Amino acid sequence: MIPSSETVGTAGPGRPRDPGVNRAILKAALRQLAEDGYSRMSMDAVASEAGVTKPTVYRRWSSKADLATAALAELQGAEPIPSTGSAPSDLKRILGTLQKTLFRPNGMAIIGAVMVEERHTPELITLFRERVVHPRRLMLREVLESAEAEGALRAGADLDAAVNMLIGSFYAHYLTGDKMPRTWARRIVDTVWKGIAKPGRRRAATRR
Amino acid sequence: MIPSSETVGTAGPGRPRDPGVNRAILKAALRQLAEDGYSRMSMDAVASEAGVTKPTVYRRWSSKADLATAALAELQGAEPIPSTGSAPSDLKRILGTLQKTLFRPNGMAIIGAVMVEERHTPELITLFRERVVHPRRLMLREVLESAEAEGALRAGADLDAAVNMLIGSFYAHYLTGDKMPRTWARRIVDTVWKGIAKPGRRRAATRR
DNA sequence: GTTTATTTACGATACGGTATAGTAATTCTA
DNA sequence: TAGAATTACTATACCGTATCGTAAATAAAC
Numbered sequence: 001m002i003p004s005s006e007t008v009g010t011a012g013p014g015r016p017r018d019p020g021v022n023r024a025i026l027k028a029a030l031r032q033l034a035e036d037g038y039s040r041m042s043m044d045a046v047a048s049e050a051g052v053t054k055p056t057v058y059r060r061w062s063s064k065a066d067l068a069t070a071a072l073a074e075l076q077g078a079e080p081i082p083s084t085g086s087a088p089s090d091l092k093r094i095l096g097t098l099q100k101t102l103f104r105p106n107g108m109a110i111i112g113a114v115m116v117e118e119r120h121t122p123e124l125i126t127l128f129r130e131r132v133v134h135p136r137r138l139m140l141r142e143v144l145e146s147a148e149a150e151g152a153l154r155a156g157a158d159l160d161a162a163v164n165m166l167i168g169s170f171y172a173h174y175l176t177g178d179k180m181p182r183t184w185a186r187r188i189v190d191t192v193w194k195g196i197a198k199p200g201r202r203r204a205a206t207r208r
Numbered sequence: 209m210i211p212s213s214e215t216v217g218t219a220g221p222g223r224p225r226d227p228g229v230n231r232a233i234l235k236a237a238l239r240q241l242a243e244d245g246y247s248r249m250s251m252d253a254v255a256s257e258a259g260v261t262k263p264t265v266y267r268r269w270s271s272k273a274d275l276a277t278a279a280l281a282e283l284q285g286a287e288p289i290p291s292t293g294s295a296p297s298d299l300k301r302i303l304g305t306l307q308k309t310l311f312r313p314n315g316m317a318i319i320g321a322v323m324v325e326e327r328h329t330p331e332l333i334t335l336f337r338e339r340v341v342h343p344r345r346l347m348l349r350e351v352l353e354s355a356e357a358e359g360a361l362r363a364g365a366d367l368d369a370a371v372n373m374l375i376g377s378f379y380a381h382y383l384t385g386d387k388m389p390r391t392w393a394r395r396i397v398d399t400v401w402k403g404i405a406k407p408g409r410r411r412a413a414t415r416r
Numbered sequence: 417g418t419t420t421a422t423t424t425a426c427g428a429t430a431c432g433g434t435a436t437a438g439t440a441a442t443t444c445t446a
Numbered sequence: 447t448a449g450a451a452t453t454a455c456t457a458t459a460c461c462g463t464a465t466c467g468t469a470a471a472t473a474a475a476c
Contacts, residue, residue: 017450037324039247042436053452055439064437108323111383115320116245125385133383154402161377161399168376169369175319175341175379177333191369195403221472223425250460261427262462272461 024050025057029071034106037113038068038121065121072114072127081139087147088193094139095166095185108174137163144196157196165192232258233265237279242314245321246276246329273329280322280335285343295355296401302347303374303393316382345371352404365404373400 028049032041043064047054061067081093101107114125144159153159169188173180181187236257240249251272255262269275286309289301309315322333352367361367377396381388389395 035327037245037247039245040328043438044436054437055453056451058438059450109326112320112323112326116317116324118317118320119243120248129383129385137384158395158399161395164377164380165373165396165399168378168380169372170376171379172372172376175337176345177337187366187369188373191366191373191400191403193403195399195401199407221423223423223470223472225425229426251462252460261429263428263464264426266462267425 021050021052021056022060025052025060025067026071026074029067030074031106033068033071033113034110037109038064038117038124041068043067065123068121069123069127072124073131075110075128075131083143087143087152088189090143091140091166091189091193092185094136094143095170095189098136098167098170099180099185102170102174103180108171111171137167140166147197152198153196154198159196162192162196229258229260229264230268233260233268233275234279234282237275238282239314241276241279241321242318245317246325246332249276251275273331276329277331277335280318280332281339283318283336283340285339286347289347291351295351295360296397298351299348299374299397299401300393302344302351303378303397306344306375306378307388307393310378310382311388316379319379345375348374355405360406361404362406367404370400370404 025046028046029041032046032049041064043054043057046067047057050057057067061070079097081090081097083090084093110128114128117124140163141159144153144162147153148157148159166188170180170184173184233254236254237249240254240257249272251262251265254275255265258265265275269278286302286305289298289305291298292301318336322336325332348371349367352361352370355361356365356367374396378388378392381392
C-alpha cells in the first residue's frame, strides 16, 4: 500500500494554503496527462495552466510521477447504476455510461497514456487499474452473477469472458478510428447475452 | 496517399548504402517506440543502438516522425491462416496467433504508444490502423461472412459486434494486468459463437 | 588496362535552439 | 515571523544541422 505522497499543509502558523490551488493543479495535470501523455506533460505547463508557479507545485508533490499519480487518483471509478431488474437492461446502462466516458475527448487517450508508461512509470497503470478498470469490471460482473443466481444463464456460462467482451469491444472499436454508433451498447449486450443466456427462453424486453 | 518518405539510394556512382544499416535503424526505432513510446524514443539513442551515427539516420529519414512511421510500417499485418473448414476452429487459430503477438514483450505497449500520440503525431495511429488493425479485423470478418453464407449463423447476427468482441476481449484482459490463460482464445470464441450461431444445432467439433 | 577524378556513404564531433525537471534565493502575505 | 509564493537559475536532454575526414564505388583520361 503506497501512502499518499501529497505533502500535507500543517495547520500551524504562517500563511495557510489555498485549497483551490490543489484542485487547479490536479485538474491541469490530469488534462495534460490525457491529452499529451505523461512524458509530454510538463511541470511548467501544469503550473502555468493552474495559475501558479512550479515551486508551488513541488511544495505539494515531490516529483512529476507523484503529481501524475495524484491526478490519476482523482479519477473516480464508475458511479453506481441502479438496477432495473433486467440483467441485459442493466448491462446496457452500464455500457452506455462507459461509452460516454470513453468517447468524450481524451476518454480513451488516458488509457494509452498509462499503457505506454508501463515501463517507465508503472505506478500509473497500477493506480489506473485499481481506480478505474477494476471497479468497472466489478459492476458488470455483479450484474452477471446475479443473473446467474436467478438461473437466467446457461450452465457453465463464461462470465469472465463475457465481461472482457463487453468492455473490450469498445477498445477494439476505438482502434478502428470509426465513429461509434449510438446503438453500440445495445448491440454488444444483445450479442453477448445470446452467448451466455439460457436458450429457448423468450428474451426479456429491454427498455430504452 | 502519402508517398514513402524514405530517401532512396540511387544505383548510380558512389559508395552504395549498406542495407543492413536500414534494417538496424528500423529495428532499433521500433523497439524504442514500443518500449519507451514515441516521445522518449530519441534519434540519438536509435542511432547508437543501431550502431550508426545520427547523420546516417537523417540521410534516410528526414525527421523523427518519419522514422517512427517507417518503423511502424515494418509491422506486417497478420499472416494468412489456412482455413480448417470449421469457422469456430478458424477463429480460434486466428485469435491464438493474436494472443501470441499481443502478449509477447511490448506487443501491447505499441498500441499504447500510437494511442497516446494521436494528438501530436496522428500519422502513427493512422498507419497502425492500416497495417495492423484493419488486416486483422478483415481476417476475422471473412471467416464470419463465409460462415454466414453457409447458413451457420442466425439471421441478423451482428458480425461487426462479433469482430469487436473477439479482438477487444484481449485488450480488456490486458488492462486487468492478470496473466492471460492459455485457453483464452478458445473461451472467447466459444462464447461469441454461441451468441451468433444458429441455435439448436449441434456445435461442430473443434480441433485442437 | 591502369590511373586519376568524381561521387556518394559513413563516422566522429560539435553546435544552436529549445525544452524540461528540479532547486536556490528572494519577496510577499496571513 | 513563519510559511507560501515568485523569480531566477542549474543541469540536462533532445532534435536537427553542419563540418571534416575517410571508405567505397563509378566514370573518365591516358
